[in-house]
Structure formats: structure tokens, C-alpha cells
Amino acid sequence: MRRWKHRASELCRNGISRAASSVGVLSGMGKIFDTESMADFRSTTPVKDVDVFISHSWSSGRWEKYVAVCYFLNVGLATKAMLASVVLSESSMLICPDLNIHVVFWFLMDFPVIVFFLVFFFGQHLTCGVWGRRFWVDRLCVDQTDETTKSEGIAGLPTIVANASELLVFWDKSYCERLWCNFELSIFVKSNGLKNLRLVPLWLTPWLLTTMLLSYVSARLTSAFFEFDPSFIVDNTSKFTGAEGDALAFGLSLIYEYALQNQTYMLFCAPPMLVGLVSFRKKLAGHRDMLESMNSFDVRRAKCAVENDRFVIEAQVAELFDGLEEPIIAVPIEAGEGDDERQELIDISLTYSARLAVRSVTGFANHDDCLEEFNKYVQGPLRDAVVEDLGDVTDIPYSVCLLASFPYTLSCPPIIWAGKHTWHALGYRSAVEYAAVSFIEIIFFMVVSPAAFPWLLRSVKYLDERFERGLLSAAAACGCGWLIFNIVQLECSTAAALLDSFIIARQPIWLCFFVLAVLAAIFQHYMLFGAGWQQKSSREVGTQG
Helix, strand or coil, X not given: CHHHHHCHHHHHHCCCCEEECHHHHHHHHHHHHCCCCCCCHHHCEECCCCCEEEECXXXXXXXXXXXXXXXXXHHHHHHHHHHXXXXXXXXXXXXXXXXXXXXXXXXXXXXXXXXXXXXXXXXXXXXXXXXXXXXXXXXXXXXXXXXXXXXXXXXXXXXXXXXXCEEEEEECCCHHHEHHHXXXXXXXXXXHCCCCEEEEECCHHHHHHHHHXXXXXXXXXXXXXXXXXXXXCCCCXXXXXXXXXXXXXXXXXXXXXXXXXXXXXXXHHHHHHHHHHHHHHHHHHHHHHHHHHHHCCCHHHCECCXXXXXXXXXXXXXXXXXXXXXXXCCCCCCCCCCHXXXXXXXXXXXXXXXXXXXXXXXXXXXHHHHHHHHHHHHHHHHHHHHHHHXXXXXXXXXXXXXXXXXXXXXXXXXXXXXXXXXXCCCCCCCHXXXXXXXXXXXXXXXXXXXXHHHHHHHHHHHHHHHCCXXXXXXXXXXXXXXXXXXXXXXXXXHHHHHHHHHHHXXXXXXXXXHHHHHHHHHHHHHHHHHCCCCCCXXXXXXXXX
């Protein structure tokens, strides 16, 4: 390990250790991940260390890797840009309050979604590479046209990995089966630990982008329906029985009316629900394969394109996990004249034959035992850290679910804005009260609506375990999906009706019911996104999201 760390300057001087910019990696929509294309080696520059080393299997597709890099680089920036555009568009409405409803929908709903997708795919260009990172990708940073340079680049790979700040793993079912991938992983975790390991499952980004797009389609359908019949959503509550009399009857009427509206909303929720039924099967299979491959991991069973490389790679993995470079005991010593000599002795790297001799004499682990130590590391600490961060098979992060459903949430502000002149007819005592209640209802919706995705994921898993693929399974899945989205929408509409009933009728009983609804939503949120997700430790695997 020490000799790999110390060779970085030498490889940089010789032009072997190189890095590419984020723009270079994503140019041509990720053409460097296409096995049939020729990467431009001249676009890379010599470096002593790289920010991100991309570890991947060539059996997975180009487009999955392209969007995965976009996700790693730009999802945070794209989310911030979308939120900033929401604030900007809302502020613009205060300056120009009497815009046409079509323009309002464009400003408050379409504009933020467009900003997100633009920054997600082109953030590295929009920022002119100011925050760009230096990447190492095999086809781009190793000269493919000169066999001598190519061999030197491959030989220097351990040094490049050991000196990388982060290891970006594109995880698919074949990753653990590739010996070179295992080698890269072993070097990085031994030199840097798990904290700077970034793992992106290749199923995640396509699902997120597709669901966001279909969520936007649902929002667009809602807006079209509203523009056609504004009274459908913005109703005069004074027509309900008890608006000026029996508060209980009024509240029940409002809950019933909102529940009926909920059924129409369900038509608009169909697109993301249907894509979830299809993509979650892939997620379940991918996540299950990932955890099972870690459970049964054995580096000796990994495939190697050039079988002659196996002995060399396994020997270096064994060297990493033989324990000879691990400190056994540390005692304070006085600084003296022999310190430099002692440090030189410590820094001397043993040859392979010397290591074998030391192992046999001192009782350190033999070759197979060293490989088994790496197997145990993957099966234990690495797997545990992945579960801590990504969850189990049926888990999905709240931040991802919230982002997936956010375009549909953006349909709420234009509808609320359109009803600002009718607050008195709606039963509110002031425009400020109307705005405050609407804001609370949007926050409640943002807490509850993402719950549809983990519920749907669990139902897909349950049905897959009990039914064979076919018409019956598809029908049952559609029925479960429809029921789940209906219940989630009903949660939101009921809470909105309870809060509106309290504000309009001024009866404390409705406030109590609303508080109970909030507590139920918090409990549901904890069970789906909190329970079982242990607090991240210092050995966590980092993921983007």
C-alpha cells in the first residue's frame, strides 16, 4: 500500500496518471461508456491524484452509466436550482399578481421542472467546470492506441485508486463477478475506508427521471382539467350544509366532497403508478442481487477476461489483507538520531516472496486466508454499510421519493394562486389565512405523498413472491397500485378537509382530528423511511441523493 501511495508523483511525471474533466466524461452523452467508440485520450491531463475513480462493469449499458454520472454530479445542484426557481417564480407572482392562469401554470409548475432537467443533464456545462471534479475512467484515461502506454496505465492502476479521493461504483448484478472491479474495491477500502465510497445502483436514476417526468405529466393533466373547469377544485364552501349552522355536518360534507375530488385526481396519478409497477420489479431484483452477491461474495470466483492476470491480482488483494502493514502495538518513544533510519525501514515494501516467507515464519495468514479476509470484509462491514445507507430490498430513501413526486406537488401553488380572489367565498376570513392554510396543506402533502412509492414497492415484492408472472399478477399489481395511490391521496384530502373545517367552522374538534392525522402521517413516515434505517456511522457508504 505504501509503495502505491508513493508512486503517484512518478506516474504523474511520466504522464501515466491522468484525469478527465466532468465535461469530458459526459461529452457525447457518455460515449466513453460505449464499447464501440474511441475515447479521446488527448483530452486528459497528467495529475498526481484524481477526485473520483469510476469503477464499473462493462456488461452494463452506456445510457445507465451516463445518467448515473449526471446523478452523481448534478442531482444536488439541479434540486437547488429547481427550489431557487420555485422561489423566483413565486416572487414574480407577487410583482405581477394578475397574470393569465396559463402563464401562472407555466411559471409556477413548468419552469422549475425545466430548470431541474437542464441542470441535471448540463450542469457541468452551465457552471463552466468551476465546481468540476477530476475523473478517472479506464477507456478515457488509459491510451487505447499504444500497447506500451496501455500496459503502463494498467500497471499504475493500483496507485491511481489508492490516491483517489472518492471511488464511484456503478453497481449492477455483474459488478461482484468482475475480478478487476473487486481489485479496485479492495485497494480503495483498504487505503480510504468506506466513508468516501460512493455507490450508485444503476436502476435508481432511470426510475427517478422517468417517475419525475410522469409526475409532471400528471401535474399537466391536472392543470388542463383545472383550466377547463376551475370550479372543480376551487369550490364555494358556503353551499355545503351547515356552513353557517351545524359544524359537524359541514365538516363531514367537506370531507365527502374532497374524497370525491380525490377519485378524479387518481386518474392523473396513473402514469407514475404504472411505471412504478414495472420499474420496481427491476429495483427489487437489482437490490436483491446486490445484497445476495455480497452475502456469498468470494473473490476467487470472480471472472477475469485475461486468465493470466488472475494470479497477479489475487496476490495483490492478499497483500492488502495479510495484516503485515497493520500496526500491532504502539508505544511512545523518544525522538533520537535513529528516527530517520527507523522510518526508512518502516516504509520498505516487502516483495511477494518475502511476504510469503514472513507469513510462514510468523504465523500470519496464508494466501487463501488473506483472500478470505477480503471476502469477510465485503460480506460484513461493506454489506452492513450499504444496508445502512440504501436500506433493505424494500427500502427507498425519502429524499428520492420526494424528488420523484415533486413535479406533481408543483401543481398545487398555481391552483391556490388562482383561488386567491375567492378566499371569502371559500370561507376564509382573510387572504393571509387562506395562504397560511394552503401552505400547511402543501407541507402535509409533501410529507405524505412520497409514501406511495415504498408502499408500492412492498406490494410488488409481496405479489412477486406469491404469483407467477402473468395476467393475474399484472391485474393484482394494478389493483394494489390503484388502492395505494388512492389511500395516500385520501390521507391528504382528509387532512385538508379537517384543517379547512376547523378554520371555517372554528370548532376545536376538527383541530383535534387534524392533529391526529398529522401524528398518523408522522408515524407512517417513520415506519417507511425511519424504522430500521440505522443512524449513519463513520464507516458509511456514501450515496448521492
